[in-house]
Amino acid sequence: MVLKTRTYHDPLHGAITLDRADPVEALLVELIDTSVFQRLRRIRQLGPASLTFHGAESSRFTHSLGVMAIARRAFDRLAAIYPELGDYRAAVLCAALLHDIGHGPFSHTAEEVFGSHHEHWTAQILELSAEVRGLLDGFSADLRPEIHQIYQHQHPVPCVWQLVSSQLDCDRIDYLMRDSYFTGASYGQLDLDRIILALDYDPASQQLIVAKKGLGAIEHYLVVRYFMYAQIYNHPKNLVATWVLEKAINQAKKLLSAGSLKADATMAAWLTHAVDELPLDRYLAQDDYVLHYHLQQWQTHSDPILADLCQRFVNRQLLKATDISHYPYLRQMEILSAAQCQAYGLVADTDIYVGLRHIRNRGYALYQQGIKLKTPDGLTEISQLSPLVQTLIQPCHRTWLIHPAELPVAEIL
Amino acid sequence: MVLKTRTYHDPLHGAITLDRADPVEALLVELIDTSVFQRLRRIRQLGPASLTFHGAESSRFTHSLGVMAIARRAFDRLAAIYPELGDYRAAVLCAALLHDIGHGPFSHTAEEVFGSHHEHWTAQILELSAEVRGLLDGFSADLRPEIHQIYQHQHPVPCVWQLVSSQLDCDRIDYLMRDSYFTGASYGQLDLDRIILALDYDPASQQLIVAKKGLGAIEHYLVVRYFMYAQIYNHPKNLVATWVLEKAINQAKKLLSAGSLKADATMAAWLTHAVDELPLDRYLAQDDYVLHYHLQQWQTHSDPILADLCQRFVNRQLLKATDISHYPYLRQMEILSAAQCQAYGLVADTDIYVGLRHIRNRGYALYQQGIKLKTPDGLTEISQLSPLVQTLIQPCHRTWLIHPAELPVAEIL
Amino acid sequence: MVLKTRTYHDPLHGAITLDRADPVEALLVELIDTSVFQRLRRIRQLGPASLTFHGAESSRFTHSLGVMAIARRAFDRLAAIYPELGDYRAAVLCAALLHDIGHGPFSHTAEEVFGSHHEHWTAQILELSAEVRGLLDGFSADLRPEIHQIYQHQHPVPCVWQLVSSQLDCDRIDYLMRDSYFTGASYGQLDLDRIILALDYDPASQQLIVAKKGLGAIEHYLVVRYFMYAQIYNHPKNLVATWVLEKAINQAKKLLSAGSLKADATMAAWLTHAVDELPLDRYLAQDDYVLHYHLQQWQTHSDPILADLCQRFVNRQLLKATDISHYPYLRQMEILSAAQCQAYGLVADTDIYVGLRHIRNRGYALYQQGIKLKTPDGLTEISQLSPLVQTLIQPCHRTWLIHPAELPVAEIL
């Protein structure tokens, strides 16, 4: 009996036990053991956010296990009530486990910097990774197509993809809980039990819906999401770290094409090609270790801009962000010009060291079919029932002036 | 006012606020901002333990902040009662913050593999890092010598070094709490408030002691330490990961000296010299990223042993460990021989793939002056008052046979 | 040293240590030890809410310690920055500790049922309790008047009363945290450290204000308050329990005045007089034990209505509440009439067993001067800066039809 189970002790979900006597769970164990999945250990969940919230050091590996664990709880409870869902267990759990397998270095940060898309690579891995494809096809010929359908929101039973990827999916639930736990932002704590109990299935439309008495739990989840974005994910120091990284990579691209940069084959390929068009092996060879290794090496490069940007990133001597959201657009442009004038002579390139970053933050959006509640009058969009959610739809905009800490920007505001 | 404080939000200790209007805390902020201290972000607290406990991904940076935070609480409480301690605040807090600054890649794991000593490098950094030495000497000429005294257990007031490094120090308290939090091993939770309240100072001997009513809290702390070593730190999968890494590094050394290995200047220096004799810059250039980067590169090396060992480590396809503790020594030797015979032909080198690891686990030791309680009869060693602690002194030995998973060792046991 | 401190180990705030060498904290210890304060152990924080949330069994005693602990943290931090506040420490901490000392049985529930006001009795106790008054006057002649000023929001330094009783006071912070902890409603968890750091003092207006960067923490606190009211405090089962209790007390009053009820002197006084006009001793003699004891006794009374209502309350065989909020007012009245017709013959008195309860829930109100943020343009009301808080001002109304479970109300809806 002991040999037939594999247990992961998770700080959030406790013991996640997979039972290898169950064919679906045996498959999950084998998927976890592939080198492609193990690679997620080398990709930080929140990219450079640990420079701001020092506890945010956990990986996509950890998060992916958590999403699968939540999906199993939610799915198994619904399937016990609605046995017609039972056939989709393998697809839901594999899709939950593998949803982030295509992520690159620093997760979303690299996507911004390199213009890549992890969803593209997740799909590619299903097709082209011999390990992963072999396991899925060995289980059932239908499984791989079904997982694709889930990721493309085209599965004939909407509930199946909604559990994995929607406004109320197991992915979001896990990352909010996990990022709250690791950053110590206790306002991010969710009431997972109440959320799971709030989830229901509507046989008529085959959608994942929310039971009316679960409204409060879901309102709370959406508010927490808003707070986590406002306070953690969009923290100005994160914007600045991404800015510095982006400028460093752009500078590295220039130097490489000019023949004056050392980079290994993986890094060189990433700097010279559209990343989403690379061969799979080249894509997978990149991760936090490879990227960060190069940044460390380039700290002593002869190009002063590249060297400086890499030192700033590696040693956390970042630029500063000053909130100028309360000024009108034209005034913001003037401030930018004035700051670049101030910076002239102080920095090697004012466009690199001084700039604007605009972010838009909202807790809820109506795309992806939103979230439906079961009311006596049928299914109703949650934002029509909750003034709080209605408020969260309004985006909150902020504009930051990014500049070196020593620039006296107070003078021009 | 806002500009005068720096706050680190820690998942364990909450808001750690440093007040820059206080000269000691201003110094702490500046020390944290040095590149030498920031380097600790690139060194995992528990080395490869996240291969076994996936949540164990946090860094020495995070831990070092925590030790300083606990030391500040403990010290400030004692200094309020015993004002004669007040002069040592800077030394205690700096020593707490910097105590791990000399750690190398994968923390203790690298020490085992490379034969280095982080204490040596902590001392070297105080002397030779211009940033760190400059800040300390700028604060006071006595500070640096005093910190050395603390690390060498030679400070004239024993309480001062005991807070930082003893059987009951702020270092141990933080790592037990933190590793418990991140691995999800809830038995590791300490009652920090009760421990802090248990600490007392004995003006006669100038030692850190435990108030009699604090016996229970300290017994509990020692038992937790025992459990964390038995269940987490000495988990057989950790032993195996260290084994694989050690064999890979040894193989790399051989190949490098034979001229058939590619390594950057840092890695090459580490492979060809006694690490503790390297120049400081070379030592500091090494970290988890650099070491792991090379392991990843070597996965495709033409030497099959190096390539295989690196693949095993990177992709977590480790060897297996079978407990043979219950056999007498000679029988263990026979089992080793028999297993190596089984492996002959299956693996490239039986000494590398089959071996024994012996570990000794105990929760309490009498060195470093132990832990003293204040009783009506004077100071008494805690093990004389607590049968539980007396038991923890007895070491618990275990012997593991390390071997490839496919070896049918059951046949020879 | 040990003898000079008193430590309360609190599940939320950890060790709350009072230092008797400090005159203010010595006074707090003596106040806690009075029989009037100890009486709070016999008064449940959430009245009959444990009938709905079984963990909600904690007392006003526990909460009062917590409010004092938070007030001490918040005040001491502000007073370190603004030394002019230092003089008010005794007043703030005593007012925080004693703010609920006037509560009667089942806290707010008894106020609804008996029409009493705990604020009135808190003030009376300061004046008329020899123990409490003696301690306060023994500390300083100004202390008692100052505490009254705090409770009446008339203290010359508004910050002083705002810490104890305002839209953002230590009372609310503790009860939200505590009720969340004990009911297991994890969405109620606050980030106390961030809230404490968000609090600031405005020397010009002498008000408690919020630093601009603390906006998120305070928004979160207000949202949590909304959720706790919506989900916990105003849960329909709580409304029903209060309804049953109120009807039982009214019936007991009738029977007592008719000479056909047995009650001890305390209970008789409460049933026959305006409670706020009772002598202090009579008021204080009443608590959860005395009230509940009588309800238990009356379960076997010969009056079938009183006996039934008491049995329902004691054995948690409550009435049911059906949400009819979505109907217009006139339709709600019709439903009430129809339900009373249904009940005719089934219950002894349709007005007692069938009725409407209306509640209004909102997370934020502008009275008590609201909550001010420090912005570049001066102090600004938080609702003008936060769309989320603006939404919380809108009250949310709900109407419940209360009726016996066996009534087929579905037929009339």
Added chain:
Amino acid sequence: MVLKTRTYHDPLHGAITLDRADPVEALLVELIDTSVFQRLRRIRQLGPASLTFHGAESSRFTHSLGVMAIARRAFDRLAAIYPELGDYRAAVLCAALLHDIGHGPFSHTAEEVFGSHHEHWTAQILELSAEVRGLLDGFSADLRPEIHQIYQHQHPVPCVWQLVSSQLDCDRIDYLMRDSYFTGASYGQLDLDRIILALDYDPASQQLIVAKKGLGAIEHYLVVRYFMYAQIYNHPKNLVATWVLEKAINQAKKLLSAGSLKADATMAAWLTHAVDELPLDRYLAQDDYVLHYHLQQWQTHSDPILADLCQRFVNRQLLKATDISHYPYLRQMEILSAAQCQAYGLVADTDIYVGLRHIRNRGYALYQQGIKLKTPDGLTEISQLSPLVQTLIQPCHRTWLIHPAELPVAEIL
């Protein structure tokens, strides 16, 4: 679907959902709703311990739900592996839920004071309570006899009673976790997931056993139990509270038999009869409210001893306990005599106000068949495998001198 479940939100175990479509769980809901079970809301889990640890205010009701929740998790996991256990589900869950239904006021404290036995009354309730007996017999004619077998450790399948009542049962697990949570003694936290995973079933002996790899989790549980007894349950203030209560009850008995005490019929019956011989109704009419109500009334009794003892208990002006464990037995007797001499004239009765209390604390005992581990050599008693558990077998004795706080006992020690 919603109507078919009942959910209890528990601060420790999260949502405990009972599914009324399952006949066993429907029965559990009906048992919870009986007045006999609801009575447990009026009985504090830890008697007067909240006088020492203010958070310890939770009831037997809360604990009983928790025991059932843990038993369900443990049982359902074992029954999935060993289907032959499936038939015992109703018996195990009902026995877990009802195991404490016979407790009287202040739980174990009343047993000490009145000489009653809750196990006796639990058995009586199964036989004599029409509600409970009716529900059990209505489910199956075998159920009631089976539950009796569990309580008497005579069920033919030992695993069945061991889950409910043994050295490693769901009762102990819940109360350790719960008392730790409510008192804030964080060292009491258990790793429930690891304990559940450690439990196994031995088909040969039909016993509940521990898997070898679960040794650590069970060692930890036993150590925690030791700490909770040493620090919480046997805290000297608890001993003193029980002492005062016992003396008050004895005094009340004397006064009642002399015709000079007012007590209601329930209280009078308890004071004048052997409690275990009372009729069931009389027994059940007693609870914390009734007992405490009388203590409050007796505070103003004309007998100065009764009045004083009741005031001490109600207002927490308890006696003091001084540890004299380190003296030999004869010296302890001398100290007692000397203290009584000191007290002569100060107190109304030296035997009541001065005395000795002896307690014996141990973490593990070999009775009830102990705890067995599965090793290659068969089932082995845990204490033979763990030096730590071996140590916990040794009882730890302490002797306390109980005396009024104002007695100068330091002079005679």
